[in-house]
Amino acid sequence: MDFELTQDQKLIQDMVRRFAINELEPVAAEIDRTREFPWQNIKKMAELGLLGVIVPEQYGGAGLDFLSLALVIEEISKVCASTGVIVAVNNSLVAYPILNFGNGDQHKKYLPLLAKAEKIGAIGLTEPNAGSDVAAFESTAVLEGDHYRLNGTKRFITNGREAGVCIVFAYTDKSKGHRGMSAFVVEDGTPGFSKGEHEDLMGLRSTGNCELIFEDARVPKENLLGEEGQGFKIAMHTLDVSRIDIGAQAVGIAQGALDAAVKYAKERKAFGQSISEFQFIQGMLAEMATQIMAARLLVYHAAVVKDRGVPRFSKESSMAKWFASETCMNAVRMAVQVHGGYGYSKDYAVERFYRDAKVMEIYEGTSEIQKVVIARSLLQGT
Amino acid sequence: MVLDTKYQRFRDEVREFATQVVAPKASHIDQTGEFSWDTAKEMGRMGLLGIPFPKKYGGAGLDHLSYAIAVEEISRVCGSTGVTLAAHVSLGCYPIYASGTEKQKRKFLPPLLKGDKIGSFGLTEPNAGSDAGATETTAELAGDEWIINGTKRFITSGAIADTMVITATQDRSKGVHGISAFIVEKGSPGFSPGREEEKLGLRGSITSELVFEDCRIPKENLLGQEYEGFKIFMQTLDGGRISIGAMALGIGQGALDASIEYAQNRVQFGKPLRKFQLIQRMIADMETEISAARHLVYHAAMLKDGGEVVTKEGAMAKLYASEACMRATSAAIQIHGCRGLTNAYPVERFFRDAKLTEIGEGTSEIMRIVIAREILGR
Amino acid sequence: MEIVVCVKRVPQTEEAEVIVDSSGADIVKDRLTYDMNESDVYALEEAVLLKEKFGGTVTLVSIGPQETDDVLRMGLAKGGDVALRLWDPCFVHSDGYVTASILARAMKEISFDLVLTGCIATDDGRSQVGGMLAGLLGIPHASYVTRVEIEERTVTAHSELEAGLIQVNRMPMPALLTIQTGINEPRYASLISIKRATSKEIRVLTMDDLGLEEATVGGMGSTTRIMKLAPPEVGKRAEILKGTPEQVSDTLTEILKKKGMI
Secondary structure (H helix, E strand, O other): OOOOOOHHHHHHHHHHHHHHHHHHHHHHHHHHHHOOOOHHHHHHHHHHOHHHOOOOHHHOOOOOOHHHHHHHHHHHHHHOHHHHHHHHHHHHHHHHHHHHHOOHHHHHHHHHHHHOOOOEEEEEOOEOOEOOOHHHOOOEEEEEOOEEEEEEEEEEEOOHHHEEEEEEEEEOOHHHHHHHEEEEEEEOOOOOEEEOOOOOEOOOOOOOOEEEEEEEEEEEHHHEEOOOOOHHHHHHHHHHHHHHHHHHHHHHHHHHHHHHHHHHHHHOEEOOEEHHHOHHHHHHHHHHHHHHHHHHHHHHHHHHHHHOOOOOOHHHHHHHHHHHHHHHHHHHHHHHHHHHHHHHEOOOHHHHHHHHHHHHHOOOOOHHHHHHHHHHHHHOOO | OOOOHHHHHHHHHHHHHHHHHHHHHHHHHHHHOOOOHHHHHHHHHOOHHHOOOOHHHOOOOOOHHHHHHHHHHHHHHOHHHHHHHHHHHHHHHHHHHHHOOHHHHHHHHHHHHHOOOOEEEEOOEOOEOOOHHHOOOEEEEEOOEEEEEEEEEEEEOHHHOOEEEEEEEOOHHHHHHHEEEEEEEOOOOOEEEEEEOOEOOOOOOOEEEEEEEEEEEEHHHEEOOOOOHHHHHHHHHHHHHHHHHHHHHHHHHHHHHHHHHHHHHOEEOOEEHHHOHHHHHHHHHHHHHHHHHHHHHHHHHHHHHOOOOOHHHHHHHHHHHHHHHHHHHHHHHHHHHHHHHEOOOOHHHHHHHHHHOOOOOOOHHHHHHHHHHHHHOO | OEEEEEOOEEEOOOOOOOOEOOOOOOEOOOOOOEEEOHHHHHHHHHHHHHHHHHOOEEEEEEEOOOOHHHHHHHHHHOOOOEEEEEOOHHHOOOOHHHHHHHHHHHHOOOOOOEEEEEOOOOOOOOOOHHHHHHHHHOOOEEEEEEEEEEEOOEEEEEEEOHHHOEEEEEEEOOEEEEEOOOOOOOOOOOHHHHHHHOOOOEEEEOHHHHOOOHHHOHHHHOOOOOOOOOOOOOOOOOOOOOOOHHHHHHHHHHHHHHOOOO
């Protein structure tokens, strides 16, 4: 077992780290305040290949693996979690299912757009009445000649406001239960497709989160992703993959919080000494660092398992996502605590990390759902 | 815990007030950062701004347990209003009541207790947080005036307070034994309220700097004896901890109430959320911990009412209640899912408000040191 | 156009704790992170920009042990085509002249039109190697270059002097330029170029390959030696300037001028 990253991976990590510190960090607080979608960040990152890390080179991507993607997302999320999730969604929730389940025409049409960020991707799974219960959503798609008539509303869609390429899940045959679910690629400008208001969220405020609304939307027949009835499988597999990235995002936020806490602890004095000399502070830093290391290894492990081509890795990716998100919550809480009153003030970045962290435990499957996935996997002997 | 019916009646009154007057504005003041003067006036009219003080000074003539209940009930709907209330009573008024001369009490307390004026406590400084004894603000006697120089930071209601009880050192070489306490009124020459903080939570409560540049206050505004400042503020904090414990308790209860309602109504996988064990677990833990917190807070309040020194019990109450509140508010968002992150539900506000209870009026780390010291000695 | 870029791997000390070691002539390095010398990064970018404009190849050269490969690999990812690493344990403690000699020896085998180096290394601050290398190679050079123009076989180099003056030098190629920071905006290596860099070669040349003798390299071959390294003494005086902002800034300017800082 080799715990070392390859030289390539180290170079990637190094490059993204520098980029994040020099280009993303200076604007992170501002975009959180204004909630504007960080197009300037996106454009710069697209030039470096970060929006299409796992997209094959022939389609304009970097043709790299999921471990590399995890490294990219972690480094970005250390300074700007909003930008981190935009990259994660574009790569693993949109480009990946198109790559894995789409046909040659769909690859040629959509992957280059996503890789170069000429269009941003979004995935529409969640609905107002279907959060954890993915299969309970109500959107429908009826085949009528050369197009599907799509009806329904998707909610809390990351990148929604700016998305040009959306993967939307709808029932083509409700009578078949979850085997009657299908996936579609819906482009902006599709007649009948509109977007809701920008959601005002506690954290990850600059991701253009909104509803996707379909009212007799005309989606061309060719935009069916995979086959009719394959939607649930596509959704579940895609979530298995994207959980690795959300785990990486959580590790990034946690590491950013730890770095800030260490820096502050070294500078701040109380009772005649640096607060870093107090065991309470040392205890917090030690806990944070250990948990982050464990979370990172779980994320890397899940990524490596996926990269090796192991067909089922739900357990690994759920473990990574669950543990990393809990670690992240604990880390941001302690980081604010180390900063004392200053951590409660918007003058310090940890205040933003604190607000950004909470959703890690909720989206892409709540922690409770992750535990169910892990337990089921164990009980089935996988 | 079985309380006398008079407390239950009092709770009902405050709860009614909180629901009718405070709750409707809670989300708005959090979003805009506005201070609600209307609410402050209403609280004054209800006698909430002077609960544990004698009627002869304009107080309600009730006890600390009643006060704790009031803070709890207000915080249950609005943490910002809760902290404003707690800071006003425990930090702004209490030191004057406990350490002031009769003349000072008669002068300053009535408008504060009736709610015509807002009180605050200027202890924290940029370089003196947990190490409150590292005060750098100075006070020098010049004829019949004190000249104050320095800056205070993170002062609840600082920018809007009419009366401030502050600490300043007369002799830095004496360390904590050089500190004295003073009463400063808004409008004193050389005083200005400084920058307002933009905060993670409790955004409807004003937090700001206090800036003293050759600020002149009358000689009679010395609170207690010279060099007694450290003792006064430690005593103030002991009582203040109970109120922050009550605030944490209230926020936690609010989070629990919202969670119960949501779990009853939200259906997923064909069943209401309340049927799922992992949801049940969260609710059960919240209920148990908040109940335990309530016992600790009320116990400390009752001890104080009995005239006991509550250094340890106050710290325990605040420590436990704040940590229970943190867990409860996090679980509340979890139960609400993504909706819990929008301002359509109060839980994200409770979550942000909760964090301060682990920090303000002594961090949890300081609480642990205080408790350990009481048990182990120095 | 064939361009050689000389780069150096240096410790990052800006935000680190710098402690003098037990020898008194060096710093404790085990906790430090390393990177390509700052002005070398700009030199590399300038080389790559010229390559993109005129075609050709960019060769990176560095003296250092295996760890130096990290810096060379990043250089290859940022547009370098080939990398040469020169190393022998005897090379340690080489002074500026010896360093330049080793580089000059390696470059005897390379045909080049332009050599670019950083203007100064952030670890020793000597700013010698570039000029000495040019001398040893027998080619013209300009230092602290902030702008490069090429026409046919002529290089026009703008150099930044004190007091905002610019000196313009024109010279025939082959030539050497030491590059000032800020001349361009160094690129980030894209993911694809990092991927490609793995397959690019880093050739390692030993003392034997270079045909050098032990006596002429390292501490033995150097005529200058660092005797002592120490942090500046912390002064005990402080003066508080009073007056209006204009008065204070006038007084401050006078003080700085008197102390030769401006």
